[in-house]
Amino acid sequence: MNKHIHLVSFLINSPVNHTLLSWAAPGDNRLEALGELKLWQDLARTLERGKFDGVFFADTPGVFDRYRDSHEDAVKYGVCWPCFDPVVLLSALAAATTHLGLAATMSTSSYQPWTIVRQLGTLDYLSGGRVGWNIVTGHLRGEHRALGLHQLDHDRRYDRADEYMEVCYKLWNSVKPGAVVADREAGIYADPDKVEFIDHQGEFFSCQTVSPVLPSPQGHPVLFQAGSSGRGQQFAVSHADVVFSIQPNVAGMKRFMTDLAQAARTAGKTTPAVSFGVQPIVGGTEEEARRKLQDLVERLPIDGCLARLSGTMGVDFAGMDLDQPLAEIETQASQGLMKAFSNIAGDKPLTLREVAIRWGLAVGKPQIVGTPEQVADRLEQIWRETGCYGYNMTPTVMASSVEDFVDQVVPILQQKGVYRTEYEGTTFRANLGLN
Numbered sequence: 001m002n003k004h005i006h007l008v009s010f011l012i013n014s015p016v017n018h019t020l021l022s023w024a025a026p027g028d029n030r031l032e033a034l035g036e037l038k039l040w041q042d043l044a045r046t047l048e049r050g051k052f053d054g055v056f057f058a059d060t061p062g063v064f065d066r067y068r069d070s071h072e073d074a075v076k077y078g079v080c081w082p083c084f085d086p087v088v089l090l091s092a093l094a095a096a097t098t099h100l101g102l103a104a105t106m107s108t109s110s111y112q113p114w115t116i117v118r119q120l121g122t123l124d125y126l127s128g129g130r131v132g133w134n135i136v137t138g139h140l141r142g143e144h145r146a147l148g149l150h151q152l153d154h155d156r157r158y159d160r161a162d163e164y165m166e167v168c169y170k171l172w173n174s175v176k177p178g179a180v181v182a183d184r185e186a187g188i189y190a191d192p193d194k195v196e197f198i199d200h201q202g203e204f205f206s207c208q209t210v211s212p213v214l215p216s217p218q219g220h221p222v223l224f225q226a227g228s229s230g231r232g233q234q235f236a237v238s239h240a241d242v243v244f245s246i247q248p249n250v251a252g253m254k255r256f257m258t259d260l261a262q263a264a265r266t267a268g269k270t271t272p273a274v275s276f277g278v279q280p281i282v283g284g285t286e287e288e289a290r291r292k293l294q295d296l297v298e299r300l301p302i303d304g305c306l307a308r309l310s311g312t313m314g315v316d317f318a319g320m321d322l323d324q325p326l327a328e329i330e331t332q333a334s335q336g337l338m339k340a341f342s343n344i345a346g347d348k349p350l351t352l353r354e355v356a357i358r359w360g361l362a363v364g365k366p367q368i369v370g371t372p373e374q375v376a377d378r379l380e381q382i383w384r385e386t387g388c389y390g391y392n393m394t395p396t397v398m399a400s401s402v403e404d405f406v407d408q409v410v411p412i413l414q415q416k417g418v419y420r421t422e423y424e425g426t427t428f429r430a431n432l433g434l435n
């Protein structure tokens, strides 16, 4: 078990982090934040005060357009629309912080390897080695439609992503130690013998160049991955430093830990660290916390929830009976999430309505509801019981839910000795405790 619980804040640069219509809650500042850097920077400073490992931005390029075969519900309710760019925003957060890790999702369908190495590498170098990349293969139809791309099938996307990573590793390893001479008198910037020209010709990619960036103090960005199908796990054990997973309950988390360890053994690799998605809801009393949750649920527009769910699952749920259990439907989108929610470990099946509500609240992440003590106890308990590395936490109302967590729950975790009181290093990799 790792020394202490690791926390990452899970955000989206859109009107919602995950909870639909959270922007309509009294006191929420999310809509203002979309156009005001200072509010995001304040949030990042709060997370740094709470000694979070990092902030992690999901990204859903394009628009959710599966439900009723239309984008209208996504636009109407602001379901990840607009989808502003996460990397641009992270640059501003880098300027406002000194230790907070800065992770962004970039899809291997939307960008070429060279572009990702350059864009994230620039921020990694500038920020002193604080960047992470959540590698996704592009399960959303809307992403491909926006870019005019043909969407490959699920497993082919992973095959392509394996080769994608090969190109990234070549680029990351292109600049050898001592390559930069920076000899002002001789007028020599770098030693060409120490900057390898890569010549990649593969099934999917051709790349002939040298690295566009210099290695940062952590080498290259920390690699996150969040696919949980069998093929997704194979990919994860080959490439990821940390795996993000969403499971509906603790039994699902345990099942995931076992499956991932098995996938690692089969591949002869070490098991990556696992961070589970949760949504804490803190109140002065348990009743107040439950009331907060109820307020969020009452605000959810069911069509918005179904638009989000249909997008992730790659299935148009329009016209289906909301009160029947969610059946496992074959999909080329997220097979891992489809399986986890249609085949609930250790619990009764969820109806389509229940899954849609969970999606509208937090794309399926379980809520941890209660007083600060109860929330801290539960986080410790799940961490001990599952052997996970920590949590990928999504806030509800902005910015108050983050402030409540940092001011009320973090000190309890620290008193329990299960959470850091100071950052261990200056790079994301060091603070995550990775080699």
Ligand SMILES: Cc1cc2nc3c(=O)[nH]c(=O)nc-3n(C[C@H](O)[C@H](O)[C@H](O)COP(=O)(O)O)c2cc1C
Residues within 6 Å of the ligand: 057, 058, 059, 060, 105, 107, 135, 136, 137, 138, 139, 140, 154, 225, 226, 227, 228, 229, 230, 231, 232, 233, 244, 245, 246, 277, 333, 334, 335, 336, 337, 392
């Ligand atoms: C915590 C978490 C975060 C994710 N973030 C994104 C994201 O920002 N953008 C995206 O396109 N997919 C995202 N995904 C989807 C996965 O990366 C993956 O592509 C999808 O689940 C399909 O893979 P699978 O069938 O192997 O599970 C996320 C999944 C999880 C569990």
